Amino acid sequence: MRYGFGLDITRPAAWRREQLTRLRALLVDRSADFERALESDLGKAPTESQLTEIGFVVTEIDHALAHLESWMRPKRVGVPLALQPASARIVAEPLGVVLVIAPWNYPLMLALSPVVGALAAGNAVVIKPSELAPATSALIARLVPDALDSRAVSVVQGGVPETTELLAQRFDHIFYTGNGRVGRIVSRAAAEHLTPVTLELGGKSPAYVDGTAPLAEVAKRIAWGKFLNAGQTCVAPDYVIGPSAVLRRLAPLLADAVHELYGSAVAQNPDYGRIVNDAQFDRLVGYLSAGEVLVGGTHDRSTRFIEPTVLADIEPGSPILNEEIFGPILPLIPAENLDEAIRLVRSGDKPLAAYVFSDDPAARRAWEERTSSGALGFGAPVLHLSVPGLPFGGVGESGSGAYHGERSFTVFSHQKAVLTKPLAPDTLGPTIMPPYTQAKETLV
Ligand code: NAD
Numbered sequence: 001m002r003y004g005f006g007l008d009i010t011r012p013a014a015w016r017r018e019q020l021t022r023l024r025a026l027l028v029d030r031s032a033d034f035e036r037a038l039e040s041d042l043g044k045a046p047t048e049s050q051l052t053e054i055g056f057v058v059t060e061i062d063h064a065l066a067h068l069e070s071w072m073r074p075k076r077v078g079v080p081l082a083l084q085p086a087s088a089r090i091v092a093e094p095l096g097v098v099l100v101i102a103p104w105n106y107p108l109m110l111a112l113s114p115v116v117g118a119l120a121a122g123n124a125v126v127i128k129p130s131e132l133a134p135a136t137s138a139l140i141a142r143l144v145p146d147a148l149d150s151r152a153v154s155v156v157q158g159g160v161p162e163t164t165e166l167l168a169q170r171f172d173h174i175f176y177t178g179n180g181r182v183g184r185i186v187s188r189a190a191a192e193h194l195t196p197v198t199l200e201l202g203g204k205s206p207a208y209v210d211g212t213a214p215l216a217e218v219a220k221r222i223a224w225g226k227f228l229n230a231g232q233t234c235v236a237p238d239y240v241i242g243p244s245a246v247l248r249r250l251a252p253l254l255a256d257a258v259h260e261l262y263g264s265a266v267a268q269n270p271d272y273g274r275i276v277n278d279a280q281f282d283r284l285v286g287y288l289s290a291g292e293v294l295v296g297g298t299h300d301r302s303t304r305f306i307e308p309t310v311l312a313d314i315e316p317g318s319p320i321l322n323e324e325i326f327g328p329i330l331p332l333i334p335a336e337n338l339d340e341a342i343r344l345v346r347s348g349d350k351p352l353a354a355y356v357f358s359d360d361p362a363a364r365r366a367w368e369e370r371t372s373s374g375a376l377g378f379g380a381p382v383l384h385l386s387v388p389g390l391p392f393g394g395v396g397e398s399g400s401g402a403y404h405g406e407r408s409f410t411v412f413s414h415q416k417a418v419l420t421k422p423l424a425p426d427t428l429g430p431t432i433m434p435p436y437t438q439a440k441e442t443l444v
Pocket of ligand 1: 101102103104105106110128129130131132158159160163164177178179180182185199200201202203233234235324326352393394399
């Protein structure tokens, strides 16, 4: 594949539709294989793989297929009176060859969900799955180019050396999901070719709880969002923030919620995932001594199991207060009132998401108006990413650019401005061309 490829082969709507349909069929027909790969990489339960990976991408494909022609249709825009007669429209054209670099935590969904947008927008794609989810990466490499038009879709497996080599090539867009350190490497490499970049990064997403909303249900929703995929979710609540009296009431309810979701022997429950590798496991276990363990805390390196854990009384200066946790450890951080909570959140980087569990309209308004985050969720974590009309992406350190729904199409399209002006009658000579007269100053 070369720079600028694709405009002919990949442009027709029929080609795009066929690729999306074939990708959908692959996901459905080989569901069991994808489930097994995800289980091997992350101990994911098949139902969770359907909900958050395979089925998620299938739903995105269905949405794209349902709207493809309307997304592709040129959009007419108005022309100022002085330039008429003329017409103007915006034509979405494919960018060419795009590179999708994916992380390990949702290794199927985060590799293929951007591809849905790239194909819908008529691009050729190079997919670089994460080497840290080797079973899923190998399966994508084996199945996807075969199922799709292999002239336009290829998969490069590997880690840093292979990605570095890829990044030296010229692409028309790079779509990177992962951490900010590598995001900077990707951005620097892209700058060499003036290649536009979308960065889907992470951060510390707070969950604010002030005690005005029913706490048992709040605890259950936070526990679900946090312990899904063993906490390895970019939009998982990173920590809970609220008045200490409320946190004291919340802690046993979080224990109840974990019990309700995963039973009393979590390690034996197939619905609960595993940490991706030893390095991540060791990093996470290191956090456990940062405070008092109120819930959970057990772990087993041989199976990379870490029990859903709630920590309180975090020692000031502990790394867990600044680093994205990205695992099943939930610190409770006291902030005695709304202002203090907002001040604390604003003192850090802009998070990928903020979640507010409050029935107080003033508190909800304050979070909306006085904090900045990729997304804001009232009453539920994570779910915003399943709403195709909502842009999914970060701001500042949590990323730039967004996708999902129609934005997955626009992010991989060039919005070409097209103006059509008839040569007769001559309306330009009398209005904007020399010889200039005083009257012409006011015409345009
Ligand atoms: P990772 O280690 O799998 O890295 C992501 C990709 O970058 C991989 O394909 C990897 O091969 C490549 N890579 C790693 N080092 C590189 C280098 N030096 N040069 C070039 N490429 C390199 O995944 P990760 O970064 O550990 O993923 C976790 C992070 O991703 C978390 O911060 C999480 O919040 C974030 N994340 C964000 C989203 C989102 O949608 N915003 C989704 C999932 C994860």
